[in-house]
Amino acid sequence: MNKARTAILISGRGSNMMALVEAASAADFPAEIACVVSNRADAKGLDFAAGRGIPIRVIDHKAFASREAFEAALDAYLRSMNVEAIALAGFMRVLTAQFIAGWDGRMINIHPSLLPAYKGLHTHERAIADGAKVAGCSVHLVTAELDGGPVLLQAEVPVLAGDTPDVLAARVLKEEHRIYPQALAWLAERIIEERE
Ligand code: GRF
Numbered sequence: 055m056n057k058a059r060t061a062i063l064i065s066g067r068g069s070n071m072m073a074l075v076e077a078a079s080a081a082d083f084p085a086e087i088a089c090v091v092s093n094r095a096d097a098k099g100l101d102f103a104a105g106r107g108i109p110i111r112v113i114d115h116k117a118f119a120s121r122e123a124f125e126a127a128l129d130a131y132l133r134s135m136n137v138e139a140i141a142l143a144g145f146m147r148v149l150t151a152q153f154i155a156g157w158d159g160r161m162i163n164i165h166p167s168l169l170p171a172y173k174g175l176h177t178h179e180r181a182i183a184d185g186a187k188v189a190g191c192s193v194h195l196v197t198a199e200l201d202g203g204p205v206l207l208q209a210e211v212p213v214l215a216g217d218t219p220d221v222l223a224a225r226v227l228k229e230e231h232r233i234y235p236q237a238l239a240w241l242a243e244r245i246i247e248e249r250e
Pocket of ligand 1: 064067166191
């Protein structure tokens with residue numbers, strides 16, 4: 055089967071990356087994971103990816119003089135791996151408009167809120183502090199506006215009395231792992247169609 059070659063970018067735990075790798079191990083999944091890239095050498099998810107035989111690459115942003123130089127190295131690696139799609143999965147670097155333009159319509163991100171609510175960090179703390187009754191997660195196309203691109207898929211969970219940010223985060227994370235593979239499948243199918 056013809057699959058869309060996908061890079062997953064991480065900075066830490068990598069549980070969403072693992073969910074994507076698991077989904078992509080199915081014969082009929084339209085994306086294959088071409089590589090996993092981290093900007094941090096200590097990202098826990100790297101070992102998992104390596105154990106699955108996926109090429110891993112650390113590109114440490116601190117080793118570069120500027121954001122642009124870091125992104126040039128990242129872009130060069132991705133192109134060298136014939137990557138067609140990018141899934142950001144807890145990747146904690148803000149990307150420039152220039153980098154994003156090079157992957158227009160081919161880069162997605164998972165965010166732990168019901169966008170457009172709670173862009174940025176500490177989403178669960180803020181939802182609880184506001185007395186929100188519903189929380190959730192969103193997969194969106196990455197555009198130059200941080201957490202502001204078109205939403206592809208969302209899932210809701212209830213906020214329950216007594217929830218701490220960690221408890222709520224765990225409830226949302228389960229849904230992240232469910233919807234992110236679905237959204238990647240859609241993106242991959244579109245890319246394959248465009249190729250034909
Ligand atoms: C997830 O909550 C994701 O929504 C956000 O960062 C977290 C990454 O977790 N963008 P993990 O590394 O995928 O476990």
